Amino acid sequence: MPSTGPFTLSSEAFADGGGIPRDYSCQGADLSPALAWTGTPAGTAQLILVVDDSDAGGFIHWIVVLDGGQTGLPKNVTTDATDLIHGVNGFGNVGWGGPCPPSGTHHYRFTLTAVGSATGLTGHPSIAQVRAALASATVLGTAVLTGTYRKA
Numbered sequence: 001m002p003s004t005g006p007f008t009l010s011s012e013a014f015a016d017g018g019g020i021p022r023d024y025s026c027q028g029a030d031l032s033p034a035l036a037w038t039g040t041p042a043g044t045a046q047l048i049l050v051v052d053d054s055d056a057g058g059f060i061h062w063i064v065v066l067d068g069g070q071t072g073l074p075k076n077v078t079t080d081a082t083d084l085i086h087g088v089n090g091f092g093n094v095g096w097g098g099p100c101p102p103s104g105t106h107h108y109r110f111t112l113t114a115v116g117s118a119t120g121l122t123g124h125p126s127i128a129q130v131r132a133a134l135a136s137a138t139v140l141g142t143a144v145l146t147g148t149y150r151k152a
Contacts, residue, residue: 005039009112009143012036013075020108020147026100027151032062036072037112041140044068044114048121048130053099055106060127062096063087068114087125094124099149110145 013033014020022028040047047070051062064073065085079086079095089097099108116138121129 007037007039007041007112007114007141007143009035009037009110009145011110011145011147014147016145016147018147020099020149022152025098025149025151028098030096030098031076032073032096032098034073034075035110035112035145037143038071039141039143040068040071041114043116044140045117046115046119048113048115048119048134049073049110050113050127050130051096051108051110053101053106054109055104056101060087060090061098061108062089063125063127063130065119065121065125065130085121085123085125087121087127087130090127099147101149101151103151105148105150108147108149110147112143112145114140114142116140 011033024031024033045068047066047068049064053059086095091097119133119137121133
């Protein structure tokens with residue numbers, strides 16, 4: 001539901017700037033974390049979520065295109081979900097690909113962008129297709145959540 005408050009993104013799995021639990025990584029069950037957002041800008045037709053690793057050149061871990069009226073995603077979103085579009089991640093797979101850094105602590109940005117009209121994205125879009133769609137869209141707002149992960 002559109003709101004006049006700030007557009008924010010959060011997860012019950014980790015706090016902003018906090019560590020992402022092992023279950024959501026390649027060392028665990030590799031589940032996508034539950035996400036919730038508030039303050040969706042009025043007039044939002046579509047939401048686009050991109051999760052990338054800012055310490056690995058923006059390596060893509062997840063792309064999801066959602067209806068503008070949605071207010072969250074449950075834990076472990078599967079690729080057979082019919083109420084959203086999954087893009088292709090940097091591993092070459094469709095859906096979530098959890099943190100799996102080769103070394104050190106990496107930062108994972110969950111960026112949710114609200115746009116004023118449907119982008120036309122279908123199938124399993126690539127990050128290039130998503131970026132092109134966003135470049136020509138009317139962006140109404142962006143919410144960012146960051147988590148960290150270090151391979152044990």
